[in-house]
Amino acid sequence: MQYCDEKNKILLAGADVLDIVKTFECGQCFRWNADSSGVYTGVVNGSTARVWTENGSVFLCSDGDEAMWRDYFDLDTDYESIRRGFFGYGEYMRTCAEYGAGIRILRQNKWEALCSFIISQCNNIPRIKKIVETLCREFGEGIYLDGQSYYTFPSAERIAALEAEDLAPLRCGYRAPYIITAARAVAEGEIDLDALSEPATSCAEAVKTLRSLHGIGEKVANCVVLFSLRKLDAFPVDVWMKRALRENFPPDFDPKVLGSHAGIAQQYIFYYARSGGKQN
DNA sequence: CCCCAGGCGGTTG
DNA sequence: CAACCGCCTGGG
Numbered sequence: 001m002q003y004c005d006e007k008n009k010i011l012l013a014g015a016d017v018l019d020i021v022k023t024f025e026c027g028q029c030f031r032w033n034a035d036s037s038g039v040y041t042g043v044v045n046g047s048t049a050r051v052w053t054e055n056g057s058v059f060l061c062s063d064g065d066e067a068m069w070r071d072y073f074d075l076d077t078d079y080e081s082i083r084r085g086f087f088g089y090g091e092y093m094r095t096c097a098e099y100g101a102g103i104r105i106l107r108q109n110k111w112e113a114l115c116s117f118i119i120s121q122c123n124n125i126p127r128i129k130k131i132v133e134t135l136c137r138e139f140g141e142g143i144y145l146d147g148q149s150y151y152t153f154p155s156a157e158r159i160a161a162l163e164a165e166d167l168a169p170l171r172c173g174y175r176a177p178y179i180i181t182a183a184r185a186v187a188e189g190e191i192d193l194d195a196l197s198e199p200a201t202s203c204a205e206a207v208k209t210l211r212s213l214h215g216i217g218e219k220v221a222n223c224v225v226l227f228s229l230r231k232l233d234a235f236p237v238d239v240w241m242k243r244a245l246r247e248n249f250p251p252d253f254d255p256k257v258l259g260s261h262a263g264i265a266q267q268y269i270f271y272y273a274r275s276g277g278k279q280n
Numbered sequence: 281c282c283c284c285a286g287g288c289g290g291t292t293g
Numbered sequence: 294c295a296a297c298c299g300c301c302t303g304g305g
Contacts, residue, residue: 239285
């Protein structure tokens with residue numbers, strides 16, 4: 001990165017334990033985009049960053065807080081040992097876990113994840129990304145990076161002040177009232193996402209609380225809990241997962257047997273299924 | 281024109 | 294309980 005100030009450049013991890021292509025493209029996040037040379041640009045918690053792989057290491061350039069980024073990439077969790085722990089769950093599980101080497105579950109902004117996964121329902125990834133970007137452009141705050149403008153994800157408070165009709169530019173259809181409902185619940189403190197992310201709150205409890213919101217079902221709730229509330233035992237099951245489970249596991253298979261990191265196994269299975277089992 | 285896409289909620293048998 | 298079905302919208 002020629003225009004990254006050395007003081008803003010930090011070494012995140014080895015490319016073997018953080019594969020940015022897999023991590024950003026495995027369907028968990030919607031705001032990282034690569035340029036033609038593979039440099040990703042994203043906006044997280046109000047800060048922009050560029051992330052790239054160079055000589056076997058992953059670097060990040062941002063004027064944001066380094067501790068925040070280390071937390072975001074969950075660098076203190078040993079994914080390699082967790083991943084190898086799944087090798088013993090049968091041939092298929094092992095194949096998925098090998099294929100998914102380098103995937104990490106990002107610790108995303110909670111409100112952003114809630115809102116994004118509401119948008120995700122019955123939508124494909126390009127369209128989800130498009131709707132999310134429009135949401136940010138319309139209601140987020142502009143920030144500049146290398147002379148280009150980017151937008152922060154709008155706060156729950158900002159969205160809570162809107163009516164469903166105000167979201168018309170997003171063209172997100174029947175999801176608009178779900179977004180407003182969720183924004184108001186978060187903004188008014190009816191739902192405390194920070195409290196739900198505390199280790200003291202179980203995955204099941206967090207899912208149950210999120211499901212009390214109109215428009216949040218089992219799948220969306222589990223995505224939010226896994227990708228932003230830091231419960232690695234959450235196990236979102238969508239149509240891809242349903243098929244993968246049906247075709248490769250016994251009919252009575254209960255994902256709970258995968259243990260406290262079942263959600264990471266879910267991501268390996270999901271990524272493998274979505275990739276069609278192809279080589280990279 | 282039809283069908284479907286990484287769901288949800290309400291109704292029906 | 295499971296099996297439907299409508300829902301906004303865009304793309305094949």
